[in-house]
Amino acid sequence: MKKQNRIINTLLNPKAVLGIIISFGGLYWAFKDFQFQEFTNSLNQVKYFYVFVAMFFLWLSVWCRSFRWKYLFKLDSTPSMDSLYKAEMMGYFGNNVLPVRLGELLRSYLIGNEWKLSTSYVFGTVVLERLLDTLSLAAFAFLLILIYPLEESLRYSILCYSGIFIVAIMTILMILHKAKSIETNNKILSSLKQIMDGLLSINKGSILPVIVLSMIIWSIYFLDVYLIQYAFQFDLFFDEILMILVLSSLALSIPSAPGMIGTYHAAVIYAVVTILGKNQIEGEAFAIIMHAYGYILFTVLGAYYFMKNQFHKHAVRTVMDIDVSRDD
Secondary structure, three states: OHHHHHHHHHHOOHHHHHHHHHHHHHHHHHHOOOOHHHHHHHHHOOOHHHHHHHHHHHHHHHHHHHHHHHHOOOHHHOOOHHHHHHHHHHHHHHHHHOOOOOHHHHHHHHHHHHOOOOHHHHHHHHHHHHHHHHHHHHHHHHHHHHHOOOOHHHHHHHHHHHHHHHHHHHHHHHHHHHHOOOOOOOHHHHHHHHHHHHHOOOOHHHHHHHHHHHHHHHHHHHHHHHHHHHHOOOOOOHHHHHHHHHHHHHHOOOOOOHHHOOHHHHHHHHHHHHHOOOOHHHHHHHHHHHHHHHHHHHHHHHHHHHHHOOOHHHHHHHHHOOOOOOOO
């Protein structure tokens, strides 16, 4: 009964409910005029070899992310690359099947248990990793504004969105740096301090490797968009590929159902059909492949590693409690 209550409470989380509503809205907008026969004809024209090449590079990016994540731990508490890679995969799996991005808590719990680290501390490094992705995306967004003739309203929205994120990140880091020195025995505040410890754990010697790895990771994402559009024979230019990458990545921050279903598709179709002028059928097929190649890869490999992991029986129960202070 307690397990059922945990699952029900998680599913009824306002953010989870809002995400599902937004996802359904995105799916309706993206596929309201869906024509199955024309869609299958469009898929038959795709050069799937390039989709599989893109899938290989996406898998390679997970190793790069694991390498970068390793630099975010303190030198005396660094997990192995193999553990971090598997945790990354299991985190993606969790995000694809669990509500409210619980995959991030899942991988924090798994690394914490395996390496006898505080789950709160590991979660802090996960938050830092996501902040690095946000800064990378903001850099790409500013580049897009400089080189692509977006309509003024969209240009202004991207500029404001990116600017707000950067200011918020810098403000949070300054506040956390000062709050780190606060002494307390309160369990909740102690957990927050451990999260801060993980968030601020990067040392000066790791900054350059982290920046280089972030550039490699996002270059791979750019390459994947290029490969998939090439599979569709779109023949897009550099700035057009960048525009698809930025808009689809910005959509990932919108609350959605597990796996970013609906919101991601709507963003890609908007970029390809509304901005680039491709026909609706091609846009729908492109959006589905763009989402499916990563979703299938992460779900299959993540599920495989998750079932092999010795902590998997307790992992979902723990993250359903949404309690990063537990280290047992």
